[in-house]
Amino acid sequence: xxxxxxxxxxxxxxxxxxxxxxxxxxxxxxxxxxxxxxxxxxxxxxxxxxxxxxxxxxxxxxxxxxxxxxxxxxxxxxxxxxxxxxxxxxxxxxxxxxxxxxxxxxxxxxxxxxxxxxxxxxxxxxxxxxxxxxxxxxxxxxxxxxxxxxxxxxxxxxxxxxxxxxxxxxxxxxxxxxxxxxxxxxxxxxxxxxxxxxxxxxxxxxxxxxxxxxxxxxxxxxxxxxxxxxxxxxxxxxxxxxxxxxxxxxxxxxxxxxxxxxxxxxxxxxxxxxxxxxxxxxxxxxxxxxxxxxxxxxxxxxxxxxxxxxxxxxxxxxxxxxxxxxxxxxxxxxxxxxxxxxxxxxxxxxxxxxxxxxxxxxxxxxxxxxxxxxxxxxxxxxxxxxxxxxxxxxxxxxxxxx
Amino acid sequence: xxxxxxxxxxxxxxxxxxxxxxxxxxxxxxxxxxxxxxxxxxxxxxxxxxxxxxxxxxxxxxxxxxxxxxxxxxxxxxxxxxxxxxxxxxxxxxxxxxxxxxxxxxxxxxxxxxxxxxxxxxxxxxxxxxxxxxxxxxxxxxxxxxxxxxxxxxxxxxxxxxxxxxxxxxxxxxxxxxxxxxxxxxxxxxxxxxxxxxxxxxxxxxxxxxxxxxxxxxxxxxxxxxxxxxxxxxxxxxxxxxxxxxxxxxxxxxxxxxxxxxxxxxxxxxxxxxxxxxxxxxxxxxxxxxxxxxxxxxxxxxxxxxxxxxxxxxxxxxxxxxxxxxxxxxxxxxxxxxxxxxxxxxxxxxxxxxxxxxxxxxxxxxxxxxxxxxxxxxxxxxxxxxxxxxxxxxxxxxxxxxxxxxxxxxxxxxxxxxxxxxxxxxxxxxxxxxxxxxxxxxxxxxxxxxxxxxxxxxxx
Numbered sequence: 007x008x009x010x011x012x013x014x015x016x017x018x019x020x021x022x023x024x025x026x027x028x029x030x031x032x033x034x035x036x037x038x039x040x041x042x043x044x045x046x047x048x049x050x051x052x053x054x055x056x057x058x059x060x061x062x063x064x065x066x067x068x069x070x071x072x073x074x075x076x077x078x079x080x081x082x083x084x085x086x087x088x089x090x091x092x093x094x095x096x097x098x099x100x101x102x103x104x105x106x107x108x109x110x111x112x113x114x115x116x117x118x119x120x121x122x123x124x125x126x127x128x129x130x131x132x133x134x135x136x137x138x139x140x141x142x143x144x145x146x147x148x149x150x151x152x153x154x155x156x157x158x159x160x161x162x163x164x165x166x167x168x169x170x171x172x173x174x175x176x177x178x179x180x181x182x183x184x185x186x187x188x189x190x191x192x193x194x195x196x197x198x199x200x201x202x203x204x205x206x207x208x209x210x211x212x213x214x215x216x217x218x219x220x221x222x223x224x225x226x227x228x229x230x231x232x233x234x235x236x237x238x239x240x241x242x243x244x245x246x247x248x249x250x251x252x253x254x255x256x257x258x259x260x261x262x263x264x265x266x267x268x269x270x271x272x273x274x275x276x277x278x279x280x281x282x283x284x285x286x287x288x289x290x291x292x293x294x295x296x297x298x299x300x301x302x303x304x305x306x307x308x309x310x311x312x313x314x315x316x317x318x319x320x321x322x323x324x325x326x327x328x329x330x331x332x333x334x335x336x337x338x339x340x341x342x343x344x345x346x347x348x349x350x351x352x353x354x355x356x357x358x359x360x361x362x363x364x365x366x367x368x369x370x371x372x373x374x375x376x377x378x379x380x381x382x383x384x385x386x387x388x389x390x391x392x393x394x395x396x397x398x399x400x401x402x403x404x405x406x407x408x
Numbered sequence: 409x410x411x412x413x414x415x416x417x418x419x420x421x422x423x424x425x426x427x428x429x430x431x432x433x434x435x436x437x438x439x440x441x442x443x444x445x446x447x448x449x450x451x452x453x454x455x456x457x458x459x460x461x462x463x464x465x466x467x468x469x470x471x472x473x474x475x476x477x478x479x480x481x482x483x484x485x486x487x488x489x490x491x492x493x494x495x496x497x498x499x500x501x502x503x504x505x506x507x508x509x510x511x512x513x514x515x516x517x518x519x520x521x522x523x524x525x526x527x528x529x530x531x532x533x534x535x536x537x538x539x540x541x542x543x544x545x546x547x548x549x550x551x552x553x554x555x556x557x558x559x560x561x562x563x564x565x566x567x568x569x570x571x572x573x574x575x576x577x578x579x580x581x582x583x584x585x586x587x588x589x590x591x592x593x594x595x596x597x598x599x600x601x602x603x604x605x606x607x608x609x610x611x612x613x614x615x616x617x618x619x620x621x622x623x624x625x626x627x628x629x630x631x632x633x634x635x636x637x638x639x640x641x642x643x644x645x646x647x648x649x650x651x652x653x654x655x656x657x658x659x660x661x662x663x664x665x666x667x668x669x670x671x672x673x674x675x676x677x678x679x680x681x682x683x684x685x686x687x688x689x690x691x692x693x694x695x696x697x698x699x700x701x702x703x704x705x706x707x708x709x710x711x712x713x714x715x716x717x718x719x720x721x722x723x724x725x726x727x728x729x730x731x732x733x734x735x736x737x738x739x740x741x742x743x744x745x746x747x748x749x750x751x752x753x754x755x756x757x758x759x760x761x762x763x764x765x766x767x768x769x770x771x772x773x774x775x776x777x778x779x780x781x782x783x784x785x786x787x788x789x790x791x792x793x794x795x796x797x798x799x800x801x802x803x804x805x806x807x808x809x810x811x812x813x814x815x816x817x818x819x820x821x822x823x824x825x826x827x828x829x830x831x832x833x834x835x836x837x838x839x840x841x842x843x844x845x846x847x848x849x850x851x852x853x854x855x856x857x858x859x860x861x862x863x864x865x866x867x868x
Contacts (some may be wrong), residue, residue, distance in 0.1 A: 011700050072704055096775060103765045103782070107789045111741050117734060124763060136760045143756065143770055202417055202580060204441040219441075223419040224607065226437050227448050232604055260694040314443065 007083070007238070012076040013171030022256050022265035024168040026273065027073060029161040037067040037074055038157035045081045045152050053087055054145040073164070080163055084153040091142040099139065102128070162276040166245070169275070170238035172267055176254040177221060177229050179237050184215040184249040188309060188322045191216075192347075195320065197243035197279070201236040207312060207320065214310055215249075231257065245277035289397040290324070290339075300400045304329045304407065309336055313363060315354045323363065333408065339366040339398060345374055352380040352387070364406050365391040366398045411459065411466035413452075415584035418608030420447045420455065420470055429458050449583050450634065452610035470610055472584045473528040476566060480523050481551040490517045493640040497615060498524065503636030505594060505616035512642070514617045515545050518590050522550075525613050527587025528566040532575050532605060534593050536769075540777060542569045542592070559773055572596055575605045583609040591616045591635060595623055598630035606634035656838050661845045664726045675719040682712030723844045724750050729812055730761060732842055736810055737762075737790060744783065745808040747792045754812060755794045767793040809839040 014025035027034055040063050048056050060081075064074045105127055114120050121132045128135055155163070173179070183191065198205055198220065206219040220240070222233030237254075244250055250271055255264040297306045309323040313336065323336035340348040348371060354360075365387060372378045372393070381387050392402045409424040422436060422445040430436050430445070433454055439446040447455060452470065459466050486494070490513055493506045502525055508514050522529050531546075533539050536559040546554045546567055555568030557578060564585065570578070589609055591597050594616030597606060606614070616635035621628055632638060664672060683690065688698045699716075703709035737745060749755040752768045759766035765779050765788055782788040783806075 011697075011704070075704075091772060091775075099765070099775070100778070102763055103779075103788055106763045107787060110737070110789045113741075115738055120762075135763065139760055139763065140756055140766065204439075206441045223417045223446070224448060224604070226419075226439055226441075226446055227435060232601065260697065 007174075008076050008079055008167045008171045010171070012072060012079055013168060014072060014076075015168070015172060017265060020263070020266055022172060022258075022267050024165070024172055024267075024269075026165040026168055026275070027161055029158050029165070029274075031161075033069050034073070034161060035157045037063065037069050038077055038160045040067075041074075041077055041081055042154070042157055042160065045085060046154050048085065048149045048152055051149050052146050053149070056085070056149060057145075076164055076167070077160060080160065080167060081152075084155075085149055086151040087144070087147040088150045089144075089147055095138070095142055102135070102139065159276070159278070163278055165273070165275045166242055166278065169269065169273070170241055172256050173238040173241055173254060174234040175231060175256045175258055176234055176237060176267070177225060177231055177257070178254065179220040179240075180253045181218045181220060181244060182210065182215060182251040183218065183247050184210070184213055184251075186215055186310075187248065188324050190247055191322045193246065194243055195322075197240055199319070201240045203233060203236055203240060207314075209312075216312065242277040242279040245275055246279070247271070293398060293400070294325070297400050297403065301404065306403075311336055313360065315358070315360075319350070319354070321351065321363070327364075327403070327407070335362050335364050335407065337364045337366060337403065340368060340371060342368050342370045344368075345371055345377065349374075349376055349380070352377070352384060355384070355386050360386075363390065364403070366402065367391060367393055369393045369395055411464055413455065413466060413468050413470045415449065415470035415472070415610060416446075417580050418449050418583055418604065420449055420452060420610070421445070422447060422455070426462070426464055428462060429455070429464060432458055449608050449610045450606060453612035456612070470584050471587075473587045475526050475587075476528065477526060478523050478529075478550055478552075478567065480519060480549055482549050484516060484519065484549070486516065486520060487513065489642055490520065493517055494520050494524070496640040497521065500636060500639045502588075502613040502615075504614070504639035505618070505621065505631060505635050505637065506639060507618055507621055507641040509642065510619045514592070515542060518592075518615065518617065519546070519549050521590070521615055522567065522588065525588045527611075527613060528585065529568070529588040529590060530575065530586040530609075530611070531567075531569045531590040532572050532592060532597075533569060534572055534596050536571060536773065537776060537780070538592065539569045539571055540773070572602045572605060576601055579605050579608040586611050588613040589615070592618075594618045594631060594635060595621055595628075597634055598623060598625075598627035603630055603634060657841065658838060659841045659843060660732065661843050662726065662728050662732055663845050664722065665728050668722055668726050668728070672719055672722045675715040675722070678715035679712055679719060682709065682715075721754075724754065724812070726844055729842050729844070730758065733758065733810060733812065734762065736808075736840055740808050743789070743808045744786070744806050745790045745810065746806045747790065747810045747812060749792065749794050749812045752794045755792050758812070759792045762790075764790045764792050767791060769794075807837050809837070811839065811841045 016023050016025060041060060044056070044059055044063060051059075060078050064071060064078060067074045102124075105124065109120060109123055114123070124135065125132050183194075195205075203220050203222055204225075208217050209215070210217055220237065222230075222236060224230060224232065244252060248271065252267070252269045254267045256267050257264040294306055294308075297304070305328050306325050309326040311323060311326055313321040313323065315321055321338060323338045325337040325339075327335045327337060338351070340351075348367060351365070355363075367377075367381065372381070381391070384391070390406055392398075392406050394402045411425050411429075412423040414421040414423075421442070425436065425445050433447065433451060435451045436445050436447045436455070438444075449470075456466075456468070489508070493508065494517060497504050497506060502521075506514075506517065508517070518531070531542055533542055539556060539558055543554050543556060546569065550567065552567070553565050555563045555565035556570070557564070557568060558571030558574035562574075564582070568586070586609065589606065589611040591606070591614070595618045596602050597616065614635045616631060621631065621638070663669075682688075682703070683699070686698075686702050688702065689695050690699065692698075699713075703713035703716075733747060747755075747758060747764075749758065752770065755766050755768055758764065765783075767776060767779055771779065779788065779791065783791050
C-alpha cells in the first residue's frame with residue numbers, strides 16, 4: 007500500500023480520479039526494470055544500502071519522482087529483511103552497559119579518560135566499538151528475500167495501489183456487476199467475507215446483473231472510515247469481474263465535502279489476487295448444449311439469480327432450469343475443489359427451507375467423512391440432490407426434475 | 409419465539425426481539441444486508457438489562473465468559489484515595505473513568521477493581537513495555553497465568569493484557585470473551601481507530617484510567633461514552649508530598665557552537681524562503697502536507713526539505729547540547745538518570761557517543777526487559793530513550809531526567825515529568841530541560857509553561 011504522500015489524484019469539481027500510469031510507457035518501464043534489477047539482486051544487502059542505491063536510481067530517473075518513489079515503496083513492501091539480532095552483539099551490549107554504568111560512579115570528568123578506560127577493558131578502538139554497538143538497527147538489517155514480479159506487473163500493481171490509496175478514505179462502495187459469471191461472483195463474495203465486509207445486493211433494473219452496496223458491520227450505526235482499509239484490500243478482487251462499475255465517496259481530511267470516485271473495467275488494471283475457484287471446465291458449457299438437445303420440455307441457461315441464505319452468505323446457482331408450465335429450478339454444482347462451500351451449504355439447508363435449489367455433487371467429495379455423513383442423512387439431498395462422476399450428465403439432472 | 413442474541417464481528421445480531429425492547433434501545437437497527445436486527449456490541453449491557461427488566465425470555469449466544477473469582481494473593485493496603493476511587497466507580501455501576509496522576513498507583517486500583525468485578529478481564533495498554541509491566545504486577549498479585557496479546561504474543565487467559573493495536577485486530581473475533589475491559593492511558597481511546605476496541609466489545613463493565621483525560625482534538629466526550637462518565641479525579645498538587653516525590657524543573661538555555669549556529673541560520677533561511685516563495689503557511693491545517701508535496705517536485709524543493717530537517721536537528725540536538733549532557737551526567741554520579749530525546753536518531757547518537765543503553769521501539773523484548781530490570785536494580789545508572797517511555801512505564805528509582813529535545817505537546821511533557829515522580833522516600837527529583845537559545849524550540853518551551861505541572865519551574 008502507498009503512503010498518503012505517494013497517492014496521486016486529480017480533483018475536478020466534485021469528483022476525484024486516481025492518476026494511473028500507462029503500463030506500456032517505455033520510460034516508466036525502463037525505471038521499473040532498473041529498480042527491479044536492484045531489488046531482485048538485493049539478497050544480503052543492508053536496508054541502508056538498498057535505500058541508497060534505489061535513491062540513486064530515483065534521482066537519475068527521467069520520470070516523475072513521486073511515481074518512482076511509489077514504485078520503490080511497493081518494492082520495499084515485497085522485501086523481507088532479517089530482523090534478528092546476533093547473540094554476540096547482545097552480549098557486547100550487556101557487558102558494555104554494565105561497565106559504562108560502573109564508570110559513571112567513578113571520578114572521571116573527562117570524556118577522553120572515559121574512552122580510554124573502555125578501550126582498555128574491551129581491547130578495541132573506541133570508534134570501532136561505537137559503530138558496532140547498535141549495528142543491528144533496521145538500517146543495517148540485510149535482505150533475505152524479495153518477491154519478484156515483472157516491470158509491467160509492477161506498474162499494474164502501482165495503479166491498483168493508487169485506487170486503494172483513495173478507497174482507504176471511503177465509508178462505502180457501490181459496485182455494479184453487469185452480466186455476471188457465477189464463478190467470478192462466488193469468488194467476489196468469498197473475498198468480501200474474507201475482508202469482513204457486508205453487502206446489500208439488489209438486481210439491476212434495466213440490465214442483467216446486480217448492484218452491491220458494500221461496507222462493514224458497524225456502518226449501520228455510524229459513518230466510519232474504519233472499513234476503508236478492508237474496502238481497499240477488497241478492491242483487487244473486483245478487477246476479476248468482466249464488466250463492472252464502482253462508485254465511492256472519498257472523504258479526504260483536508261476537504262469539507264466528499265468527492266466522488268467512479269471507476270469501471272476500462273481502468274484496465276490487472277489484479278494481483280488469485281483467481282482461484284473461478285475455473286469453469288469446458289464440459290460444463292457442453293452440458294448446456296446436450297441438455298437443450300435431449301430435454302425439449304425444459305430450458306437450461308446460466309443462472310442470473312441470487313439466493314440469500316442465513317447471515318451474510320448468498321448462493322449463486324450455476325444454472326436455472328425452466329419448463330413450459332412455469333416451474334423454476336436452480337442448480338448449484340460442487341466440484342472436487344468445492345469441499346468447504348459444500349459443507350457450508352449442507353448446514354444452511356438444514357437450518358432453513360430452501361425451495362427449488364438442486365445440488366449436484368462430485369462423487370470424489372464423498373471421501374470427506376463430514377460430507378459423506380451429511381449427504382447420507384439429508385432428506386433434502388435425497389429429494390433434490392444428485393451425485394456425478396467427473397462431470398454432471400443430462401441424466402443426472404433429469405433424475406431430480408419432477 | 410424466543411429472543412436470541414449472537415456476537416458477530418463487533419456487533420450483535422438479534423433475532424425475534426419484541427418491539428418494546430427495540431423502542432427503548434435506539435441503537436438496535438434493522439440490517440437490510442443480512443435481514444435481521446443488529447446493534448453495536450457495546451450495547452450488550454443495555455440490551456440484557458432491558459430484557460431482564462421486561463422479563464423477556466432470551467438465549468444469549470453472544471456471551472462467551474462466566475463470572476469467576478480472582479482472589480488477591482498478596483497483601484495490598486490501598487491508599488485512601490484508591491478506596492475512594494474504587495467506591496466511586498462501583499457506585500457508578502462498575503463503569504467510568506478515573507483520573508489519577510502518574511505514579512499514584514493506578515495498577516493497584518485496577519487490581520482491586522478486577523477482584524471486585526469477578527469477570528474475565530482484558531486490559532488495554534498503549535505500549536509493549538507497559539504490557540510487560542502490567543503482566544508482572546498482575547501475575548504477582550493474582551498468582552495465576554496472565555494472557556498477553558501483542559509484541560508477538562498471542563495467548564488468552566481469564567486476565568489478559570493487550571496493546572491497543574493488537575486488541576483492535578482481535579476485537580472482531582474476541583469481543584465476546586471478556587466481561588470487564590480496562591483502558592490504561594485511556595485518553596488514547598477516542599482515536600479514530602482505537603475506539604473500536606471499546607465499541608466492538610460486549611464487556612458490561614469498563615474502567616478508564618489516565619492522568620490526562622484532555623485531548624488536543626477535544627474528543628473527550630467519546631471517552632465517556634465508551635467507558636462511562638468521569639467518576640473520580642485528583643490532581644498532581646493534591647497528592648504531592650504525600651505519595652509522590654517533590655520535584656524541580658530546571659531549564660537550561662544553550663548557545664550553539666558558532667559553526668552550528670551559522671549552519672542553523674543558513675538552513676532556516678533556505679527553509680523559510682521556500683515557504684514564502686511557494687506561499688505555504690505552516691500554521692494552516694494542511695501546511696505540512698503542502699510543504700511535503702511542493703518540496704518533492706523539484707531540486708529546489710528537495711534542498712528546502714533537507715534544510716528543514718537540518719535546522720530542526722540542529723536546534724534539537726546540537727553538539728553543545730551533547731556536551732551539556734555529559735556535564736550534567738557527571739554531576740549526578742550517585743543518581744539514576746533518564747535522558748529523553750525527540751527521535752530515535754538522536755537517542756542512538758547519544759547512546760553511541762557515550763556508550764549508554766538506548767531504549768526505543770527498535771529494542772527487542774528480551775533486551776528491553778533486561779535493560780529495564782537492570783535500570784531498576786541499579787546495575788545500569790543511565791538510560792537514553794525516545795518517546796517509548798513516555799507513558800506510565802514504571803522506573804521507580806529514576807530521580808534525574810534530562811529532556812534533550814521535545815515537541816510542544818503538553819501531554820508528552822507532563823508524562824515525562826510524571827515518570828520521575830515515583831514514591832521513594834527522601835527522593836528529590838530533578839528534570840533538566842535543554843533548550844537551544846534563540847531557535848523555534850525556545851518559543852515552544854515558553855508556550856508549554858502555562859500547564860499546571862510546570863508552575864514551579866525555574867530557569868538558570
